[in-house]
Amino acid sequence: MSPTRPLILLPPSGKRQVTVMDFIYAQKLEEALDALRSQAGRAKVLAGGTDLMIQIARGEKQPQALIFIGQLKDDLATISLSQDGYLNIGALVTHRQICADRHIQANYPALATASASVGGWQTQSVGTLAGNICNASPAADTIPPLLVHEAVVTVQSAARGLRDVLLEHFITGRRQIAIENDEMVVGITLAPPPADTADAYLKVGRRKAMEVAIAGLAMRLTMAGPETVGELRVATCATGPVSRRASEVEALFSGQKLTNELVTQGASLLGRMIQPIDDTRASAEYRKLVIPKLFRGAVLECLAKLGIAISGLEKS
Amino acid sequence: MPEVIGRSVPRADGPGKVTGQTLYTADIEHKGMLHAAILRSPVPAGKIVRLNVDKARQMPGVKAVVTAADVPNVRAGWALFDTPMFARDEVLFEGEPIAAVAATTLAQSRAAVAAIELEIQEIPPVGDIDMALAAGARLIHPKLAQYGSVPGIVFNREGNVACKYAYEEPGVDEAFARADRIIEDTYDFGRQYQGYLEPKGTVVQYRDGRYTVQSGHQYVFNLRDRLAQFLQIKPSDVRVQGMAIGGGFGGKLDFGPEPYAAVLAKATGKPVKLIFSREEDLLAATVREGARVRVRSALDKDGNIIGREFFTDHDNGAYSGELILMAGLALMFCRGVYRTGPIRTQFRLIYTNTSPTGAYRGVSGVPMISAIECHMDHIARELGVDPRAYRLAHTLNNNEKLPNGQMLHDAAILMEAYAEIEKIAPWEEMKRTKKPLEGVAIGSTVWLTNPLPASATVKLNEDGSAHVLSGTCDIGTGAMAQGVVGIVAQTLGLDPANVHVVQPDTDVAAYDGGSQGSRTTRAVGRAAEHAAIEVRQKVLDAAAPLMQTEAARLTLSGGKIHDIEDPGKAIGLTDILMMGAFASGPIVGTGKHAEQPIPFDPGCAAGLAFPTLPTPTYHVHMAKVAVCPMTGNVEVKRYIVAQEVGKALNPQGISGQIQGGVAQGIGYALHEGLRVKDGRYMERSLEAYRLPLAVDIPEVEAIILEHPADEGPFGAKGTAEPPIVLAPAVIHNAIYDAIGVPLNSIPLTPENILEALERRKSA
Numbered sequence A: 001m002s003p004t005r006p007l008i009l010l011p012p013s014g015k016r017q018v019t020v021m022d023f024i025y026a027q028k029l030e031e032a033l034d035a036l037r038s039q040a041g042r043a044k045v046l047a048g049g050t051d052l053m054i055q056i057a058r059g060e061k062q063p064q065a066l067i068f069i070g071q072l073k074d075d076l077a078t079i080s081l082s083q084d085g086y087l088n089i090g091a092l093v094t095h096r097q098i099c100a101d102r103h104i105q106a107n108y109p110a111l112a113t114a115s116a117s118v119g120g121w122q123t124q125s126v127g128t129l130a131g132n133i134c135n136a137s138p139a140a141d142t143i144p145p146l147l148v149h150e151a152v153v154t155v156q157s158a159a160r161g162l163r164d165v166l167l168e169h170f171i172t173g174r175r176q177i178a179i180e181n182d183e184m185v186v187g188i189t190l191a192p193p194p195a196d197t198a199d200a201y202l203k204v205g206r207r208k209a210m211e212v213a214i215a216g217l218a219m220r221l222t223m224a225g226p227e228t229v230g231e232l233r234v235a236t237c238a239t240g241p242v243s244r245r246a247s248e249v250e251a252l253f254s255g256q257k258l259t260n261e262l263v264t265q266g267a268s269l270l271g272r273m274i275q276p277i278d279d280t281r282a283s284a285e286y287r288k289l290v291i292p293k294l295f296r297g298a299v300l301e302c303l304a305k306l307g308i309a310i311s312g313l314e315k316s
Numbered sequence B: 001m002p003e004v005i006g007r008s009v010p011r012a013d014g015p016g017k018v019t020g021q022t023l024y025t026a027d028i029e030h031k032g033m034l035h036a037a038i039l040r041s042p043v044p045a046g047k048i049v050r051l052n053v054d055k056a057r058q059m060p061g062v063k064a065v066v067t068a069a070d071v072p073n074v075r076a077g078w079a080l081f082d083t084p085m086f087a088r089d090e091v092l093f094e095g096e097p098i099a100a101v102a103a104t105t106l107a108q109s110r111a112a113v114a115a116i117e118l119e120i121q122e123i124p125p126v127g128d129i130d131m132a133l134a135a136g137a138r139l140i141h142p143k144l145a146q147y148g149s150v151p152g153i154v155f156n157r158e159g160n161v162a163c164k165y166a167y168e169e170p171g172v173d174e175a176f177a178r179a180d181r182i183i184e185d186t187y188d189f190g191r192q193y194q195g196y197l198e199p200k201g202t203v204v205q206y207r208d209g210r211y212t213v214q215s216g217h218q219y220v221f222n223l224r225d226r227l228a229q230f231l232q233i234k235p236s237d238v239r240v241q242g243m244a245i246g247g248g249f250g251g252k253l254d255f256g257p258e259p260y261a262a263v264l265a266k267a268t269g270k271p272v273k274l275i276f277s278r279e280e281d282l283l284a285a286t287v288r289e290g291a292r293v294r295v296r297s298a299l300d301k302d303g304n305i306i307g308r309e310f311f312t313d314h315d316n317g318a319y320s321g322e323l324i325l326m327a328g329l330a331l332m333f334c335r336g337v338y339r340t341g342p343i344r345t346q347f348r349l350i351y352t353n354t355s356p357t358g359a360y361r362g363v364s365g366v367p368m369i370s371a372i373e374c375h376m377d378h379i380a381r382e383l384g385v386d387p388r389a390y391r392l393a394h395t396l397n398n399n400e401k402l403p404n405g406q407m408l409h410d411a412a413i414l415m416e417a418y419a420e421i422e423k424i425a426p427w428e429e430m431k432r433t434k435k436p437l438e439g440v441a442i443g444s445t446v447w448l449t450n451p452l453p454a455s456a457t458v459k460l461n462e463d464g465s466a467h468v469l470s471g472t473c474d475i476g477t478g479a480m481a482q483g484v485v486g487i488v489a490q491t492l493g494l495d496p497a498n499v500h501v502v503q504p505d506t507d508v509a510a511y512d513g514g515s516q517g518s519r520t521t522r523a524v525g526r527a528a529e530h531a532a533i534e535v536r537q538k539v540l541d542a543a544a545p546l547m548q549t550e551a552a553r554l555t556l557s558g559g560k561i562h563d564i565e566d567p568g569k570a571i572g573l574t575d576i577l578m579m580g581a582f583a584s585g586p587i588v589g590t591g592k593h594a595e596q597p598i599p600f601d602p603g604c605a606a607g608l609a610f611p612t613l614p615t616p617t618y619h620v621h622m623a624k625v626a627v628c629p630m631t632g633n634v635e636v637k638r639y640i641v642a643q644e645v646g647k648a649l650n651p652q653g654i655s656g657q658i659q660g661g662v663a664q665g666i667g668y669a670l671h672e673g674l675r676v677k678d679g680r681y682m683e684r685s686l687e688a689y690r691l692p693l694a695v696d697i698p699e700v701e702a703i704i705l706e707h708p709a710d711e712g713p714f715g716a717k718g719t720a721e722p723p724i725v726l727a728p729a730v731i732h733n734a735i736y737d738a739i740g741v742p743l744n745s746i747p748l749t750p751e752n753i754l755e756a757l758e759r760r761k762s763a
């Protein structure tokens, strides 16, 4: 059995109740899964806690138990490469680990950039990639790059074992994910990118760190010829309730010659597709203005990484 | 013994702060101590229809619940007495205290606050200065005329205007009538939160009929006086002990949690701790006021400014604090440091149903100087001349006067500052090497020093070390930890490690004007210097009989008393203190400092709280920025400051202040933003209110200019406040240079910048 202790938290200002919950230290993956099963929906998994503890302190979430998985580093804190080039990122891998990983830097630099922009050094040191996607904030930085790389999420339960879900299906809504009460995420897998592919993640914030994205955009561009697009994938965050790929925009590009007009067309279509809101961070209007610019910026960055120069492509 | 003055001696309080040993207010624990929480108004304006605390009083652990019914029915204030301790029948701002609870634990007091039954009939708030000034606007203080105020200062109040001051020199209308061209600008300035690390907090005990207050506070005597007003007791019945302070920047000059903890301490007979949460601190902080400045210049055909109008409106919030004393700044700064011809100036401080505003580094001068400096760039561009050259051609020289009649004897230091910057960043080269969407700007100003009096006592200990007692704290600038320590060490020939400053205590120290407005090193430093000179004389007097000579032949250095005429003859300081103390008694010196009156023009400045301010210092700042075409974000690529300091007692300390002040100025210009909508703050946490980070601020290049002031201490002038005042305008103007259009508001948001770029593209 995992050791359990009561955890007592102060009420937030203006709230009456003191929060008391069970704090379960899982020592093994099986213990965490058993605890999830026996708690039957009473519990939340706690990884780095950089989202969950704040939500509890604000009274937004009130789980009766927390299952702390931070001890399961041997099982879950590794990044491993399979023989056929698939990259598996364990559920406890932190953003710091991701930005420091050579393979990720070389093959999925957009993900490394996104992880390097999550909060600051402290949040990156304890915050996990799995936590970022499970929290499913519309502004989560790592979701757009994971979407353009078609990441697969592996979840596990004591009752049914392992199950794979495409990230696109895993995130079902604003702060909503397709996971059962007794399941937890154990890893995230990325397929090797094809040849002649580059990616980019561009984030808008008012500061250089500690910024929840005002807007973010990830792109993966695969070229089929010197000026011909094989496939362009694009996903944005903080531009609507859920981060999604913009398939209409992607369709415009596939197999097409990359021209300034096409980029302009794609950028403005993307700007029309997004449904941003006004919030304290920025106005919807600003987001509508900035996203097409990020789109063009991402195309240019991908081309620069591929060493391709296309004449007539305007900078802004 | 190496010289102490002029050397970068590390600060005495550094290691304790870095290692976490320093005790702050939050660290205080007393036996039986209770924890307090405040019920605040959830709405910006309304009538209190029902307030029932019975249920809260029955809650577990609750020892006392107090409301307006439990405190004297008075209004208090720094200068104008308009502020009740608790809202009585009506609330005037969101966050206004309505009740306070003390309980055994913080959780219990918060739970009890949530259990208080409060019903407020909301009234549409007078949410901003336009609404407050509109014809027929609801009066926020219908009884304004009846409020008491400190004697000797004139506050012209009417309607929603807490204080109006206006003055004009003859010939303004004529100048505008004959002008070749008239340039007019209106600038809007947002609020700025001090964002100190340590939210406000206090521990108060009530014993033997007196209150003992422990707080990290900038101005313990002001706090003492405010408590006395609220509680209707003698100031001497309050003892304020200053704790180490986790930053203040003007935000901790007036009362915060103290009166509430005091009432609860008396009600319960127990020590009461009240620490604001960050959200609460932000909501109730006396932040830098929002302001609107309209400036209009009449130019002749050669581009000389032959007349100037300067109207500056400042948002007071619901109650008055220090800002009401700042009217005179509109007179001192309306011209900037340039020749303008006759001026017409007006200052208004306007009530709104918003959280009260107050001092923040560069109090009220930041919007005024920003407006002048932005306007100067606009004029230059309108005339098609270089903004730097235009400034140089019109900058005041030695022995020219500010509009209040105060003589600037040494304004030519400005030229020296421009020249020093030119050496490391030649203007033409800066302009030539700009890439697209990069911009450069330069600006200049004068700044003055807070004039309040100071006192200090230096006691020499038997082991040859010294303690300095004063009524002010080290706010974090090092003014005490480096400045005053250095002054005393140098005067007594001691190692600075053997000079200790004592935290302020109103029972122990004589009156002091607090750690504000760059006054500490100068005013407390001078008082301490006088005290140390007295100590030195007493040492020499005590040594003379032991050395069988006359005191006039003796000097004190390196821990020894030397005979000037007989260099071999010396006696250790500790020997004197051991032996001499029997004969002469313990050695203590006291000193004080009060400003000498500065000549001014009584015709314009009479009745102002501060008709003049001492020790003008001169400042030139230059910035280079790059605007991102994708996002509208601004990166400050280079920032250079040339600042006159009198004498750099501790160069490293001054560089630190320049770096910090510029960081806050850049933060105000680019990152921070405390917007008010319908009387409420939109930014309500440090997640939304974005203080700049180290990665957002360049390393500031600081050029320190020294023209020692005759009146000392060691020639030092006020230094720490002014590095903030030019930064917002210089950043604004550099962006103006980069994108070709002025934005005329601060903060400069990426939204506004991107929108301006779009406009430019479509034009």
Ligand SMILES: Cc1cc2nc3c(=O)[nH]c(=O)nc-3n(C[C@H](O)[C@H](O)[C@H](O)COP(=O)(O)OP(=O)(O)OC[C@H]3O[C@@H](n4cnc5c(N)ncnc54)[C@H](O)[C@@H]3O)c2cc1C
Binding pocket: A044, A045, A046, A047, A048, A049, A050, A051, A052, A053, A054, A091, A117, A118, A119, A120, A123, A126, A127, A128, A129, A130, A131, A132, A133, A134, A135, A139, A140, A141, A142, A183, A184, A185, A186, A210, A211, A212, A213
């Ligand atoms: C100051 C600060 C700044 C931040 N800045 C950013 C930012 O710039 N960009 C950004 O995207 N985010 C930001 N965040 C949010 C947060 O740091 C990230 O989302 C982080 O990746 C969350 O990881 P965690 O391990 O801390 O998650 P936790 O808080 O432990 O968990 C988050 C959620 O995921 C669930 N969960 C965690 N692990 C699993 C699992 N293995 N299986 C099932 N469910 C699981 C939890 O139950 C919880 O609901 C910031 C947070 C803070 C405090």
